[in-house]
Amino acid sequence: MSFLSAGTLRFLAGRLGQAVIQVLGVVTIVFILLRLTGDPAALLVPQQATAEDIARVREQLGLDQPIWIQYLDYLGGLLRFDFGYSFIQNRPALTLIGERLPFTVDLALAALVLSVAVGVPVGIISAVYRKRIAGRVLMPVVLVGQSMPAFWLGLLLILIFSVNLRWLPATGVDGVTSLILPAVTLASLSFATIARITRSSFLEQLSADYVRTARSHGAGTGRVLFGHVLRNASIPVVTLVGLEIASLLGGAVITETIFAWPGIGQLTVQSIQANDFPVVQAIVLLVAIVYIAANLVTDILYSVIDPRVRLTAGK
Amino acid sequence: MTSEQGLRPTPPSIPDATPAPRPPRKRRLPRLRDFRSALPFVVILGIYIVVALVPALFVGSVDVAAELSDRLLPPGSVTDTGTHFLGTDQLGRDVLNRLVFGTRVSLTIAVSAVVFAGLVGTTLGVIAGTYRGALGALIMRLADVVLSVPFFLLAILTVVALGPSLVNVVICLALVRWPRYTRVAYGQTLEAGGKEFVTSATAIGATKLWVVLRHVVPEVLPSVIVVATLELGTMVLYEASLSFIGLGVQPPTPSWGAMLSDGRAYIGTAWWLTTFPGLALFVLVLSVNLLGDFVRDRLDPSEQALRQ
Numbered sequence: 101m102s103f104l105s106a107g108t109l110r111f112l113a114g115r116l117g118q119a120v121i122q123v124l125g126v127v128t129i130v131f132i133l134l135r136l137t138g139d140p141a142a143l144l145v146p147q148q149a150t151a152e153d154i155a156r157v158r159e160q161l162g163l164d165q166p167i168w169i170q171y172l173d174y175l176g177g178l179l180r181f182d183f184g185y186s187f188i189q190n191r192p193a194l195t196l197i198g199e200r201l202p203f204t205v206d207l208a209l210a211a212l213v214l215s216v217a218v219g220v221p222v223g224i225i226s227a228v229y230r231k232r233i234a235g236r237v238l239m240p241v242v243l244v245g246q247s248m249p250a251f252w253l254g255l256l257l258i259l260i261f262s263v264n265l266r267w268l269p270a271t272g273v274d275g276v277t278s279l280i281l282p283a284v285t286l287a288s289l290s291f292a293t294i295a296r297i298t299r300s301s302f303l304e305q306l307s308a309d310y311v312r313t314a315r316s317h318g319a320g321t322g323r324v325l326f327g328h329v330l331r332n333a334s335i336p337v338v339t340l341v342g343l344e345i346a347s348l349l350g351g352a353v354i355t356e357t358i359f360a361w362p363g364i365g366q367l368t369v370q371s372i373q374a375n376d377f378p379v380v381q382a383i384v385l386l387v388a389i390v391y392i393a394a395n396l397v398t399d400i401l402y403s404v405i406d407p408r409v410r411l412t413a414g415k
Numbered sequence: 416m417t418s419e420q421g422l423r424p425t426p427p428s429i430p431d432a433t434p435a436p437r438p439p440r441k442r443r444l445p446r447l448r449d450f451r452s453a454l455p456f457v458v459i460l461g462i463y464i465v466v467a468l469v470p471a472l473f474v475g476s477v478d479v480a481a482e483l484s485d486r487l488l489p490p491g492s493v494t495d496t497g498t499h500f501l502g503t504d505q506l507g508r509d510v511l512n513r514l515v516f517g518t519r520v521s522l523t524i525a526v527s528a529v530v531f532a533g534l535v536g537t538t539l540g541v542i543a544g545t546y547r548g549a550l551g552a553l554i555m556r557l558a559d560v561v562l563s564v565p566f567f568l569l570a571i572l573t574v575v576a577l578g579p580s581l582v583n584v585v586i587c588l589a590l591v592r593w594p595r596y597t598r599v600a601y602g603q604t605l606e607a608g609g610k611e612f613v614t615s616a617t618a619i620g621a622t623k624l625w626v627v628l629r630h631v632v633p634e635v636l637p638s639v640i641v642v643a644t645l646e647l648g649t650m651v652l653y654e655a656s657l658s659f660i661g662l663g664v665q666p667p668t669p670s671w672g673a674m675l676s677d678g679r680a681y682i683g684t685a686w687w688l689t690t691f692p693g694l695a696l697f698v699l700v701l702s703v704n705l706l707g708d709f710v711r712d713r714l715d716p717s718e719q720a721l722r723q
Contacts, residue, residue, distance in 0.1 A: 118559075125560030129569075136576040243708070247701035249652055251659050251675055252693030255682060259690075263683050270682075350565030354656055358679065368568075369660045372575055384572045388564040395563065 111403060119396045126388045130381050131174050135167075183385065184378030186371075193382035197364055203273065204363030207355070208348040210279055211286035216341060219291040223298025223337075227306065228325065239299070246292035250351065254285040254358035271360035282359040286351055290344045297340050298333070305333040335402065342398030349387050453709040456702040463699055467519040474512045487685045502687040505677060510687060513669035514695055520663075520670045521699070524581060525650035528588035533643045536593035540600025541635060544608065545627055555601060558594035566591050570653060574662040581664045584657060588650055595646060599638045607634035637714040644710045648703035655696050671696050 158164050165173070177183075183194045226238040261281060262270035269278045305311065306329060314324050349364075356365030364383055371379040466473060485494050485507040492499045501510040539558075543551035561569070573587035607613055607630065616626050657663045658672030666673065671692040678688030 121556065122560050122563040125557070126564050129560070129564070130572065133572050133576040243704060244701065247648065247697060247704045249655055249693065249696050249700065251656065251672070252689070252697060255675065255679060255689045255693065258682055259686055263686075347565055350568050353567060353571070354659065357660060368571065372571065373661065377575060380572060380575055384564070384568045387568055391565055392563050 108403070112400065115396060115399055119392050122392045123389055126385065126392070127175065127178060128171075130385050130388075131171055134174075134377070134381055178385075183382035186376055186379050188371075188374050188376045193379045196367060196379055197383060197386060200362060200364045200367045203361060204349060204352050204356070204365060206279065207282055207286060207352060207361060207363060208345065210283035211290065211348055212341070212345060214283055215287040215290035215294055215344070218287075219294030220298050220337065222291075223295040224302055224325070226295070227299045227302035228321070230303070238295075242292050242295045242299075245288050246296075248288055250285055250289060251354050251358055253288050254281070254355060257281045257285060258358070273362060278359075282355050282361050285358065286348060286355040289351060290348060293344065294337065294340060298337050301333040301336045302329060305329045308332075339398050339402055342394050342401070343391075345390075345394055347391075349390060453706055456706040456709070459698065459702040460706065463518055463522060466515055467522040470515045470519060474509070474515050487681065487688075489685075490687050501691050502685070504674070504688055505681060505685075510674075510691055513674060514671070514691055517669040517671045517674060517692065518695065518699075520581070520668060521651055521654055521696075524584055524588070524654045524664075525647055527585045528592065528650045528654075529643050529647050531585060531589035532592040532646070533596050533639060535589065536596025537600040537635065537639050539593065540597035540602075541604050541627060541631060543597065544601045544604025545623065545631070547605075551601075554597065558597045561591065561594045562598075567653070567656065570657060571660075571662060574657060579657075579662045579665055581668075584654060584663055587657075588653055592646060592650070595642055596639055599642050600635050603635040603638050604631055607631045610634075641707075641711045641714050644703070645707040648700045648707060651696065651700050651703065 155164075163170065181194060183192070183197075185191070186193055186196055189196060222238050222242065226235040226242070229235040258270045258281065261268045268281055270281070272278060310328060311324055314328050319327070352361075352363055352365035353368050354365070355361065356363045357369050360366065364387075368380060368383050371377070371383075485492075485496070485499075485503050486505055488494065488499055488503040488507075490500060490502040490510075492502065496509075499509050499511070501514065504510055504513070539554050543554040545551075570587050570591045573590055574583060577583040577587060613626055613630050616630055617623075621629075654663060655670070655672035655675070658670040659676045661673070661676070663670050663672055674692040675689055675696075678685065678692070681688050
């Protein structure tokens with residue numbers, strides 16, 4: 101199979117190595133920040149604890165070890181899926197996250213579908229009809245979407261659709277209707293990004309020589325768009341959509357707080373307010389790993405779609 | 416929106432007319448008249464800056480006593496302390512007053528974060544582009560790592576670690592965003608390094624430092640300014656988002672994000688608590704973003720190439 105040539109393998113290996121370095125880097129950053137939050141032992145013991153008690157807890161947690169041993173311990177723990185322990189709930193952070201994750205995944209997927217379903221057509225229309233009314237109206241709308249703070253949009257939606265019209269529930273999880281407002285809120289930013297990239301990608305392709313050739317051979321707008329441009333222009337869009345999945349997970353923090361949606365975003369904020377740092381760190385680490393993995397998969401897919409990437413990547 | 420350069424209709428071209436030979440484009444800093452179509456955003460931004468610098472022009476002092484008897488008054492209510500044009504909040508504080516002082520917090524943090532991240536990031540990028548050995552590789556890999564964490568989560572983690580305060584929010588935003596500048600500065604430095612004037616300057620014996628300061632930095636700056644303008648809106652949003660979840664400047668210092676968060680509990684009864692801070696935030700970010708787009712269209716070489 102020509103796909104698995106030596107060059108391709110070298111590209112894959114290099115890209116994989118890069119992802120591993122990124123994960124290690126993130127783990128290191130999180131570890132350093134973990135140490136900056138202060139002495140976990142002092143947070144764990146009751147307030148009336150003596151210095152001896154604290155020392156004993158420090159010993160139990162391995163905090164009396166040199167910092168590099170602690171770092172290796174931390175790394176080793178991560179390899180055994182030990183992402184730390186919730187101070188407050190006395191349960192592994194990973195278990196807590198696992199309970200909340202399905203809600204966030206539902207929300208992020210709904211938002212992704214929504215932003216692609218709206219963003220891509222808006223981008224295409226504003227590129228193809230950029231000199232007409234449709235194109236000239238759509239891009240400012242996109243820019244408004246981009247400048248709209250998600251939390252304000254969420255509150256406005258609640259004000260309009262829950263408080264005044266009473267069409268949709270404002271908070272909580274109760275069937276599909278309760279998913280609508282959070283999904284629209286979360287989708288607003290991705291929608292703007294996707295629309296802009298789609299637009300510029302289509303603009304670039306529309307000015308390419310092959311489009312002029314196709315037109316000169318009598319191909320209509322529809323044929324040019326769907327027979328020629330779509331395939332080429334979709335590459336950056338596909339890449340972006342891959343990345344948006346992970347940033348939606350991050351963006352869920354605000355959206356879930358507004359709508360009391362019980363996902364990992366809400367868990368993050370609750371853990372911050374409860375000084376439950378290990379849970380916050382575990383969430384950041386997990387989302388970062390998902391983000392890096394999404395990056396990796398997207399790059400590999402990209403290289404499958406567009407062979408130029410893997411041929412030039414080694415240089 | 417005439418400011419959207421890409422949307423402006425281009426004059427109909429005459430088929431097969433040979434275009435006049437274009438003189439080689441020289442990158443220059445724009446003249447004042449180039450900014451005419453950006454004027455509305457500059458004016459809006461100017462108003463925000465004036466509000467932030469001289470709040471006394473608009474409202475009284477920052478510590479207007481909370482009058483619990485005056486809580487949740489709708490906009491336009493008149494009390495002993497005066498007219499509350501935008502109403503009062505759940506503690507009886509004037510919303511307009513808090514909004515005005517929130518402007519100061521928002522702009523201070525956003526501008527400081529952009530300046531701080533821009534200086535650090537650009538310097539690192541130029542260094543990495545000048546010394547392309549292990550040092551350059553280290554800087555760029557570090558930038559990759561920071562960029563590979565979702566920004567908002569990294570910001571949350573940093574503020575949690577350092578403790579929320581005005582200075583720490585600035586530090587945190589700068590820590591999260593410097594790689595944006597580093598990447599751009601690195602690329603521009605590499606590009607400048609290949610140009611003839613750099614080679615000739617080196618050939619006539621100019622020191623590396625001189626070449627960098629005199630020849631490379633001016634090449635790098637336009638792109639960095641573009642990034643900085645686009646970043647300003649993002650920083651305003653980040654600051655508001657952080658304070659919305661309680662990680663911004665701490666009460667009683669007013670901040671738009673915290674005002675929105677407080678207002679959330681009264682959304683069914685007091686719409687003004689969420690509407691006005693959100694509007695202030697939205698208009699500021701929108702005008703900064705429009706200005707950013709405008710500056711990019713004018714300064715970014717790749718955009719200029721697209722427009723030709």
